[in-house]
Amino acid sequence: MSIENAAAALPMLRALAAGRAAGKADDPVTACPDDPESSDAQARARARMWLRGYAQSSAPPVDYSG
Numbered sequence: 001m002s003i004e005n006a007a008a009a010l011p012m013l014r015a016l017a018a019g020r021a022a023g024k025a026d027d028p029v030t031a032c033p034d035d036p037e038s039s040d041a042q043a044r045a046r047a048r049m050w051l052r053g054y055a056q057s058s059a060p061p062v063d064y065s066g
Helices: 003-024 041-057
Strands: none
Touching: 003 041
16 A cells, blocks of 8 residues: 555544544434535545444444343
């Protein structure tokens, strides 16, 4: 991986980490700082990464009452 590619990936990794932190802190999913429907492709990609991290760390409650 070249340094340019690594530098380009950094905002995506930051968004993923921020989403995970938000999920662990039980923040609402609407706390995502980027608009998933933005006209800017990079903003949409950051939103997807944030939401992916959020989903990985905040599991929905399981109802076993059945």
